[in-house]
Amino acid sequence: xxxxxxxxxxxxxxxxxxxxxxxxxxxxxxxxxxxxxxxxxxxxxxxxxxxxxxxxxxxxxxxxxxxxxxxxxxxxxxxxxxxxxxxxxxxxxxxxxxxxxxxxxxxxxxxxxxxxx
Amino acid sequence: xxxxxxxxxxxxxxxxxxxxxxxxxxxxxxxxxxxxxxxxxxxxxxxxxxxxxxxxxxxxxxxxxxxxxxxxxxxxxxxxxxxxxxxxxxxxxxxxxxxxxxxxxxxxxxxxxxxxx
Numbered sequence: 001x002x003x004x005x006x007x008x009x010x011x012x013x014x015x016x017x018x019x020x021x022x023x024x025x026x027x028x029x030x031x032x033x034x035x036x037x038x039x040x041x042x043x044x045x046x047x048x049x050x051x052x053x054x055x056x057x058x059x060x061x062x063x064x065x066x067x068x069x070x071x072x073x074x075x076x077x078x079x080x081x082x083x084x085x086x087x088x089x090x091x092x093x094x095x096x097x098x099x100x101x102x103x104x105x106x107x108x109x110x111x112x113x114x115x116x117x
Numbered sequence: 118x119x120x121x122x123x124x125x126x127x128x129x130x131x132x133x134x135x136x137x138x139x140x141x142x143x144x145x146x147x148x149x150x151x152x153x154x155x156x157x158x159x160x161x162x163x164x165x166x167x168x169x170x171x172x173x174x175x176x177x178x179x180x181x182x183x184x185x186x187x188x189x190x191x192x193x194x195x196x197x198x199x200x201x202x203x204x205x206x207x208x209x210x211x212x213x214x215x216x217x218x219x220x221x222x223x224x225x226x227x228x229x230x231x232x233x234x
């Protein structure tokens with residue numbers, strides 16, 4: 001089946017720095033990708049919808065200036081956490097839908113664990 | 118308003134027995150899809166089963182079956198013959214609309230299943 005990759009799988013950064021997370025669809029083109037955040041023992045919360053060639057759509061309460069999303073190509077979306085703070089420490093997961101596939105085919109990346117010290 | 122509700126934060130089941138994980142949803146869109154994912158401690162999201170709103174029969178995938186009761190807006194997951202490896206978090210999710218673009222998923226709170234030997 002289709003695969004979505006994320007890089008890095010984990011990252012530790014210092015407070016105040018920025019960190020970029022990549023999400024790639026490996027064998028299909030995704031005009032739309034989704035970014036989720038998950039705190040320990042909690043659900044996945046949708047942060048934003050990443051649209052190729054246009055601005056991302058952010059969910060209510062998500063700071064667009066803090067979580068920069070760039071969907072530069074049909075296979076790559078990036079999430080940049082700017083001026084990271086310890087409260088940004090979380091598990092970030094991306095997902096994408098293969099438009100060629102059936103309605104059930106929604107693929108998730110393996111996730112990126114971010115720790116801000 | 119919560120669109121996906123999982124009322125069981127934690128469940129225990131004896132190995133080899135069946136277990137039902139509850140999920141109710143709320144939508145006014147006649148077209149939607151319902152998903153169940155398993156998330157082990159590694160964090161990866163493993164697709165288990167999908168039910169489309171227009172599907173006449175309940176979905177089944179091996180040991181997993183979805184008890185779809187449209188009028189009650191419930192989509193409970195039944196795992197038969199539980200195995201120790203089934204211990205994980207389980208999430209119910211909904212995608213509104215059945216178009217080939219987009220596809221954001223809204224997740225329930227999750228149920229932590231523990232299988233006892």
